[in-house]
Amino acid sequence: MFGDYEAQRHWQEITFNLPLKQWYFNNSDNNLQYWGLDYPPLTAYHSFLCAYVAKFINPDWIALHTSRGHESQEHKLFMRATVLIADLLIYIPAVVLYCCCLKEISTKKKIANALCILLYPGLILIDYGHFQYNSVSLGFALWGVLGVSCDWDLLGSLAFCLAVNYKQMELYHSLPFFCFLLGKCFKKGLKGKGFGLLIKLACTVVASFTLCWLPFFTEREQTLQVLRRLFPVDRGLFEDKVANIWCSFSVVLKIKDILPRHIQLIVSFCFTFLSLLPACIKLTLQPSPKGFKFTLVICALSFFLFSFQVHEKSILLVSLPVCLVLNEIPFMSTWFLLVSTFSMLPLLLKDELLMPSVVTVMAFFIACASFFPVFEKTSEEELQLKSFSISVRKYLPCFTFLPKIIQYLFFTSGIAMVLLTLMAVTLDPPQKLPDLFSVLVCFVSCMHFLFFLLYFNIIIMWDSKNGRNRKKVN
16 A cells, blocks of 8 residues: 555545544545554644645645555655654754753764764654654654753653654653653652642643644544544554564464454563563652663563564664663664664565665764774673672672673674675575565564663663662762
């Protein structure tokens, strides 16, 4: 059905030509089986705004029915221009301001950090090549991170509510926001200022959602239909080739065939909840901006690996918080961001984005290697594993080789990703195994993500011990 590019164009066609009450309903003018609108109201409003501009340039681009499958160089230029404008208005200012707010680093380092984040290939390839508007929701989420990290809690909550109301997948980040703000309220005291902050935050969230959803609250069925479109349980545990647990191990264990749908939901919920629980508890009890950023990584990665109905592009929700710790752990962050782009290789090849992928990945890697001494930042302290290593050495005094193991794993990982890319591009898979290379990419990426989940959890769990030691020294 022409891919996500057509989906975005079709949503402009629907929102412009049909009354708002019909946007999410199946009818003769809006076949929901053909890229039916399945994102929250802010996405629909954005599509309407883009369509309004498109009408003045070329009405044929959004003509009802007749514009299906329309694709031309002029229209591609228009669609990519809309992504760029969204970037310039929302995402890029958030990245620049975030880097300006980084403490204890030079201006040169702040500029370098911003450049590396903006050069992240995954987001560029998906938004400008495959075609989506991920930078809008991620930009709002980043504004939210900035707000709550700088104690502008109400503005941060508002920004994050806008992110969720643009793309429901932003719920991957919701628990860290909730736990961080709840921890702040506990810290201020729930019998005093903390209770006042809690009430203000609740009012901000309710008001934000009410304003975004107001046109859809006129009828109960209208609201329920939008919710059904946002959370399509009937689609199954996963779609296509996604580098999470369920897809990667489906080759060995066909969970989708073995377990009923409702049991799949329960199992995926339990795995997701248990994998993110320790970090969320820690953040609630000891709220800090650093802990908040790392918990964002852990929660988003847990959702990606274990939750229900995950798409390969959802790895971008993990990549954003990893970009935010690029300055703190450049080696591991660069590695993760390269793997996240590699994990989408089957989709990128399907969209004929091999050359753009190579160019953007090389540009990103060269920038990170130039601005950050990536390969020099591999000591226990620079990997933020010193507290963990000291704890292990109490029982295993010879445990001094962790940085070398991680370096070895990085080079092995790089070789594996290059080889798999070359094989997928140059070789034809066996007839009996047409998805061989796609499955291998998913499996290798999934193993990486499980390793990174363990790594970020270690950083979070051993950080408090390090913090207490610093207090004692002071």
